[in-house]
Amino acid sequence: MRLRNKPEAPEKIAGYPQFIPENPEELKGNWSSRFDNNHPIHIEVGTGKGRFIYEMAKLHPEINYIGIELQVSVIVTALDKLIEAELPNLQLLHVNGGELTQYFEANEIDRVYLNFSDPWPKNKHEKRRLTYKTFLAGYEEILVPNGEIHFKTDNQGLFEYSLASFSQYGMILKQVWLDLHNSSFEGNVMTEYEEKFSNKGNRIYRVEAQFRA
Template structure:
């Protein structure tokens, strides 16, 4: 579903440069300096309205989180949420995931979260899936040794494709859940989509994979 255009978004974003970082390529290799500590950096690619990343930051104050969102009309909603809670360990970027290697130095990121990514179901759009091999190569470049991807979706087709893509790339499957909300996982932070789908009784799939 396409969100309505928000003509006020740019002005609102310009008021909070401490949260939504402009010219993030200038921070490449220096993100810990911006956060003012040496804590691990975790990124969420496709941060949506920000419920997951702010929840994770509250739960884990000793981890720095960076939310990446392409749509200005969406990232501004995450920014509003962040302004309300004033978390020092969260930054937001309004950029394309294809630019990750221009923004982060090799090994600068500890973990990548992919939550309810667009499934791009048509075969001709397969290269746009965030678990396609070219994206896996981007993540590998910026991740530290044995860095991980944590992936959640309600889409069974995308999940099955992603498991295959991870395996073909040579990633180690550390954890797989075919029904997350009926598993024994503790501390799960739900996204807005996750809440919506789970209330409808839809199954949530989750996998953790590690680069060797």
Template sequence: MRLRNKPWAKDMIAQNPTIVVPNPVEMAGKWKYLFENNNPIHIEVGTGKGQFLTGMGQANPDINYIGIEKYDSVIITALERVKDNNIQNVKFLNEDVAELTIFFAEGELERVYINFTDPWPKNRHEKRRLTYEAFLKLYEQVMGEKGEIHFKTDNQGLFEYSLHSFSKYGLILNNVSLDLHKSDFEGNIMTEYEQKFSEKGMRIYRCEAQYR
């Protein structure tokens, strides 16, 4: 996907520090103070334009959400959604997910969402997949025991790879769906990609993986 450059994006992000949090390293272990409550914290890695996370924030006001997106020309759309709807329980980090463990303390999070991530289909790019074992280790550090990964994709190959990766790492698989929109799963919030793919009749794969 080619990103359209938006030279004003950095300024807009800087003008909204209560939504896109600057210097998140300083917040490790202190996110509950920023949200001003002790509600559970869930994150989405690669949050894109924020349709999923803003929808989750509106549907679940008793949960705090943080979206991580490294491209500033993308995250500003998520910022605008939160600002326009005055959503108080959703924040964003304009950062790389590979740095996850310096932004959050051990066990500070309860859930990680991975939605329609780049499948990186070539074998030599395996380590870039967000369900690769090195990333699973990062998620485990910030969630600890009983932490959950909720994963959705339209890519069958990535889904099969991820199921194997989760199982090999020792995670417990729950609610595995090979066709989400024809299942009995309730409360699904769609991402931009999910909405586009489902309108074309494409199958959506979903699963939950829990640390022991």
């Protein structure tokens, strides 16, 4: 997908440090102070335009959320949502999701969401997939013991790869949905991509995978 260039985006992001911290590495180990509470912290790696993380923050004020997105022209849309309806339990990070240990201390995060990640279908790009073992090692380091990854995609190949990757890493596959929207699952919050792909008739896959303590 070609991203629309938004020349004003960097300046806008810089203008709202209360929502997108300028030096997030300084918050490593101190995110509870940023939120001014000790609530659990859930992060979404690859938050896109922010619909999922924004809706989750509205639904669950007892949980703190952080949306992580590298593309400046995309995260600015998520920022617009946060500016319009300020949520004290939501922050955004304009950083690389492959460098999470620079911004979070060990055991600081309670859950990781991966929604409709780039499938990187070519074998030579396997290491770029967000469910590749090196990414899993990063998630494990920042998550609490028995922390979980909740993963959704419409890409069958990526889903099958991820199930295998989770299993080979030694994770527990707690629950697996092969057709989420035609299941009994309750409380699903859709992303922009999820709605688009579902409307096209694509099947949505979901898994909850847990690290072993």
